[in-house]
Amino acid sequence: MDGIAWAASAMVASRTRLEIATENLANVSTDGYARVAARGFLTALGAAVARDRTRAHGALRETGRDLDFAIVGDGAFRVRDAAGRIATTRAGAFVRTAGGELRDAFGRTLLGRQGALRFPPGARIDAGGRVWANGRVADALAMSQDARLQSGFLEGAGVDAIAEMVDVLSAERSFESAEKVVSAIDGTRQRSAEAGRVK
């Protein structure tokens, strides 16, 4: 495999690293966002970078709103969109609809034990995800054993802006270096081509 292709693969890899770093930076204010890690590896065709979704948890911040939930530990909220598709999210800012369901920012319905989570007005949710209304458990969120639910809090993005900035810069520099290699090989070839030319 020739040198230009190798160096070019390094340029493409740096570009992918920049894409991932800017994507993480752009989501620095997205609640419940888990950063994407750039995982570099070598293939027969040169360097490559793969996207790797981490499970980085963001810091909790207090909002004082009773329908803001944060998950401490692993796990996610199960939500269902209008088409019936089920998804998971860690963005825990819910609003109540006139019909009494809890919806996330995309309008997806928060799911409980069976179907939409029952959360009567005035109900409270405990650390285990159980909804208490009038002294009884009305419904519960599916929570893993070691996870804890904190209401009145939201989980911020699991992104360290400084680390991402460093990634942006280092991707830029790697790109530059790889470009120098491409140029150098290209220059060498040009000279050989010129040397071989019959004057």
Add this chain to the structure above:
Amino acid sequence: MDRALFAAASGMAAQQRSLETIADNLANAGVVGFKGSAQTFAELVAPGEGGLGTVALGPRVVFAQGKLARSAGPFDLAIDGPGFFAVLDAQGRRRYTRDGSFSRAADGTLRNAQDLRLEGVRIPSDALAVTVGAGGSVRATFPGATRTIGRIRLSEFAAPERLRSLGGALFEATPEAGKRREIVAGANEGPQLRFGMLEESNVTVVDAMMQILAAQRAYEANAKGVQAADEMLRIANNLQRG
């Protein structure tokens, strides 16, 4: 390359929207009963693989309780818990607010600074003093007697976030917010009325300043991302010259 440029630019746009929301909160930090808004962001994901940055889903009002502060007004009221005061404007349209800084008008009605009339109370001209209980019952002292002259009821909505904001601390009902429910304050676990107190804005200046700093830095970081993406494009374009 376009993806990096797009993602970084989407981050800048999102932080810009966030700054607008915080600025609005800050401008109303001194408004009694004001509820701050928060911008919600979501990850933008391409149908195939990979993210495209972020998108602002729009601000939503955060109905968190504001701090209750003792006040000097003789008819000041604050709601401790959920609910709204129902007030009527000059055309008789019902509006909702948590601003309880009422004063007595010439016709005996209680009106707030925007001249909106509190429903359910009219104070007789010969009343010497008025008190309001935690349950909303209005008692007036007359020469030689004390009588209950009305009751202030609170209004509640299933989905208060869907009310339409009319600026400041004023809201209007919408079908999405659900039917208005009239509730009596003072019950167990329900809202309580506090007489002689006002609910401060739930935005604090210090919090808003911190949010502005964070948003500005995030904006700058994303701007750096745009620069880096642009620089890569420039280098790539220079390749041909050798």
